[in-house]
Amino acid sequence: MKGKKSIDWPAYLFMLPALIIYISVIVFPVFYSLYVSLHKWNGIGEMEFIGLSNYVKLITQDDIFLIAIKNNAIWIVLTVAFITAISLGFAVILNKQFKGRTFFRGFFYFPAVIAPIAVAIIWRWIYNPNIGFINEFFGAIGLDFKQNWISNPETSLYAIFIAALWQGIGQPMIIFLAGLQTVPVEVLEAATIDGAGSVRKFIHVTIPMMKETFIIVLATLIVAALKVFDVIQGLTGGGPNNSTQMLSTYMYSQTFKYANVGTGTAISVIMVLIMIFIIVPYVSFTAKED
Amino acid sequence: MKKILALMVVFLLVVSAFAGCGSNNSSADNNSEAQSNGSQDSSPNSDSTEKTELTFWELSSKQEALEQMVEEFNSTHSDIEVTVSYFEVDGIKDSLKVAASSNTLPNMWFNWGGSLGGFYAENDLIYDLSDYADSHGWYDLYNPGALNLCTLDGKLAGYPRSYNTIGMYYRTDIFEEYGLEVPTTFEEFENVCAVLKENGITPISTAGLNGWHVMRFVELLVEHYAGAEKHDALNTFATSWDDEDVVQALTKYEEFVEKGYLPEGFVTFDPNDTQLLTFSGQAAMDIQGPWYDGNIISEGQDMEDYDTFAFPSGGTNRMSAFVEMIQLNANNSEAEVDASIEFLNFYYSDENTEKYSDIYNLPLPKKGAPMPEGMPNVENLLSMSGENGTFTITDQAFVPQVADALFDVQDAIATDAMTPEEGAKTIQAAIEDYFAQQ
Numbered sequence: 189m190k191g192k193k194s195i196d197w198p199a200y201l202f203m204l205p206a207l208i209i210y211i212s213v214i215v216f217p218v219f220y221s222l223y224v225s226l227h228k229w230n231g232i233g234e235m236e237f238i239g240l241s242n243y244v245k246l247i248t249q250d251d252i253f254l255i256a257i258k259n260n261a262i263w264i265v266l267t268v269a270f271i272t273a274i275s276l277g278f279a280v281i282l283n284k285q286f287k288g289r290t291f292f293r294g295f296f297y298f299p300a301v302i303a304p305i306a307v308a309i310i311w312r313w314i315y316n317p318n319i320g321f322i323n324e325f326f327g328a329i330g331l332d333f334k335q336n337w338i339s340n341p342e343t344s345l346y347a348i349f350i351a352a353l354w355q356g357i358g359q360p361m362i363i364f365l366a367g368l369q370t371v372p373v374e375v376l377e378a379a380t381i382d383g384a385g386s387v388r389k390f391i392h393v394t395i396p397m398m399k400e401t402f403i404i405v406l407a408t409l410i411v412a413a414l415k416v417f418d419v420i421q422g423l424t425g426g427g428p429n430n431s432t433q434m435l436s437t438y439m440y441s442q443t444f445k446y447a448n449v450g451t452g453t454a455i456s457v458i459m460v461l462i463m464i465f466i467i468v469p470y471v472s473f474t475a476k477e478d
Numbered sequence: 479m480k481k482i483l484a485l486m487v488v489f490l491l492v493v494s495a496f497a498g499c500g501s502n503n504s505s506a507d508n509n510s511e512a513q514s515n516g517s518q519d520s521s522p523n524s525d526s527t528e529k530t531e532l533t534f535w536e537l538s539s540k541q542e543a544l545e546q547m548v549e550e551f552n553s554t555h556s557d558i559e560v561t562v563s564y565f566e567v568d569g570i571k572d573s574l575k576v577a578a579s580s581n582t583l584p585n586m587w588f589n590w591g592g593s594l595g596g597f598y599a600e601n602d603l604i605y606d607l608s609d610y611a612d613s614h615g616w617y618d619l620y621n622p623g624a625l626n627l628c629t630l631d632g633k634l635a636g637y638p639r640s641y642n643t644i645g646m647y648y649r650t651d652i653f654e655e656y657g658l659e660v661p662t663t664f665e666e667f668e669n670v671c672a673v674l675k676e677n678g679i680t681p682i683s684t685a686g687l688n689g690w691h692v693m694r695f696v697e698l699l700v701e702h703y704a705g706a707e708k709h710d711a712l713n714t715f716a717t718s719w720d721d722e723d724v725v726q727a728l729t730k731y732e733e734f735v736e737k738g739y740l741p742e743g744f745v746t747f748d749p750n751d752t753q754l755l756t757f758s759g760q761a762a763m764d765i766q767g768p769w770y771d772g773n774i775i776s777e778g779q780d781m782e783d784y785d786t787f788a789f790p791s792g793g794t795n796r797m798s799a800f801v802e803m804i805q806l807n808a809n810n811s812e813a814e815v816d817a818s819i820e821f822l823n824f825y826y827s828d829e830n831t832e833k834y835s836d837i838y839n840l841p842l843p844k845k846g847a848p849m850p851e852g853m854p855n856v857e858n859l860l861s862m863s864g865e866n867g868t869f870t871i872t873d874q875a876f877v878p879q880v881a882d883a884l885f886d887v888q889d890a891i892a893t894d895a896m897t898p899e900e901g902a903k904t905i906q907a908a909i910e911d912y913f914a915q916q
Contacts, residue, residue, distance in 0.1 A: 228915075230601070232579060316743070316747075318741065334742070337743075340743075427885075428892070430889075431893075440572075445571070445572060445878050445882065
């Protein structure tokens with residue numbers, strides 16, 4: 189006979205300190221931002237309630253906001269396609285037994301520990317059209333291929349992405365590396381006995397068994413792609429002519445440069461909604477499959 | 479037993495968390511109480527045994543010298559403790575806005591005049607120094623023009639620290655090498671640029687990241703085509719920027735970019751790096767203010783190789799000018815105001831300005847202030863501006879979102895994403911949008 193399930197009060201009490209912190213620094217600011225986004229406010233004076241005007245204006249009249257949305261979408265696609273693929277590739281290679289493996293793991297992870305703003309400064313010099321490494325390199329090998337890598341609106345976003353890629357592969361690579369080590373050797377051996385080649389084993393055994401790892405990597409990469417700020421701000425500040433403007437950089441300008449705090453927080457609310465729109469279906473879909 | 483133990487541990491954790499909050503709150507309360515009381519009767523710091531602690535936000539370009547000065551000041555003033563935080567040019571603008579919206583502004587901070595410092599005056603965030611200036615004879619001590627530019631929204635919004643005029647620095651050795659004379663007309667200036675370019679020298683070093691350095695050239699073109707009177711009207715938004723003279727100025731800017739008179743890829747260069755091209759002899763001119771003499775000295779350049787001229791924009795060849803100041807927090811107590819002024823008087827004392835001359839924009843805006851030794855262009859710029867007249871630098875005349883619209887237009891024209899006509903309309907649209915928001 190089962191007794192009545194008692195409430196585990198100590199468990200709730202243990203959660204209380206974290207809950208208080210979470211409510212005060214996460215939950216309250218989220219709802220306060222939502223409240224502020226419905227107002228016209230310069231951050232100091234009186235707030236004036238204007239309903240959804242900030243949102244309507246952003247979506248229907250603000251060309252820079254639409255450029256930022258488009259750039260964020262491109263950035264997410266590039267991140268998912270390239271950072272995932274390259275970091276997975278590195279993880280697979282570095283999961284094999286070879287001499288110097290530990291050194292190369294550290295070597296490829298190294299850019300991830302550099303502050304993004306420092307990455308921006310490093311790459312600004314690399315891309316400098318007059319004395320930068322890339323153009324000098326092309327010159328040294330006899331190629332007349334001088335480019336304004338980040339000053340050209342056609343190439344600037346992709347040039348910044350390469351800088352972000354250089355820094356961004358380390359973190360997912362480590363997570364993939366951990367994921368690869370959870371794949372049981374017996375299962376891979378069984379697949380080998382069944383006649384599966386390396387590629388088939390990787391596609392049909394390794395990847396499906398790393399589903400949780402992919403959820404973590406993709407979810408964190410998508411969130412990071414939507415929030416990307418430092419490397420953009422450091423390299424181009426959203427320019428030239430807003431061609432690298434992102435939702436985060438535009439939110440920053442509206443809030444802290446122009447003192448349009450209502451508009452800035454409206455952008456941040458839209459960012460959260462986009463994140464929810466992308467992440468929740470992805471995670472719930474993959475969870476259902478289990 | 480275990481449950482009871484666990485409960486006790488949790489209870490202690492929660493209580494300590496609240497205790498932590500409590501102690502923080504009480505300290506914050508004390509602090510805010512100190513500030514509010516202080517602003518009324520200066521009680522918190524009136525006790526001579528208590529230290530007046532001051533926070534100060536300053537540009538990082540002053541850090542090396544200021545750290546030594548602060549150390550000396552703190553060691554010789556047992557009742558005052560100054561702590562300085564350092565910021566880059568654009569970083570301090572944004573950080574001040576953040577601090578203003580969260581009521582965490584320091585006791586004193588560096589700022590510019592015009593719309594940048596005006597924001598804090600209009601929102602009652604600065605201590606109005608008018609009465610202090612009256613009672614301490616500032617109107618006899620300081621240059622009236624500088625005090626006038628520090629007066630924003632009817633308040634004396636800061637301790638005047640410098641009055642800057644911007645001119646065209648040029649490499650005399652490069653000009654000599656190619657037989658060039660200082661241009662006296664706009665056509666001569668264009669000819670100088672053409673000769674330099676033909677000889678593989680970039681005529682003007684500039685940098686577009688953040689927009690304001692390129693703006694120094696664009697505003698001179700506006701001055702040239704629109705003339706002084708209309709330029710002033712444009713800067714106060716009294717006349718439309720969707721104007722034929724503005725279009726001509728932007729068209730000429732486009733032409734300069736196309737001809738390679740500005741550095742390759744300049745739109746994303748950092749303004750702090752414009753001197754790299756000039757100092758290395760790859761560029762011949764740089765639009766800068768009197769602080770540039772300090773850079774020439776600190777980078778080991780030969781001062782003989784540098785001279786200045788007023789851009790030949792026509793009329794009296796007016797020059798761009800702006801003021802810099804140290805603003806004081808409106809919440810400062812009287813004791814904090816006194817301590818702040820005492821520190822600033824020390825910071826701008828004759829002894830320190832002489833000792834660390836390369837970090838100051840000399841001469842100080844005081845009546846009869848001596849010209850700095852070994853910095854000939856400082857006097858040149860000042861005397862030229864006195865003779866030619868000045869106009870307010872555009873990013874201080876404009877509110878930030880309109881200034882950013884101008885910067886976007888500069889980028890767009892330089893990258894063929896916009897025509898000059900569209901540029902003029904875009905700036906005007908930003909002005910109208912700003913007024914619609916007010």
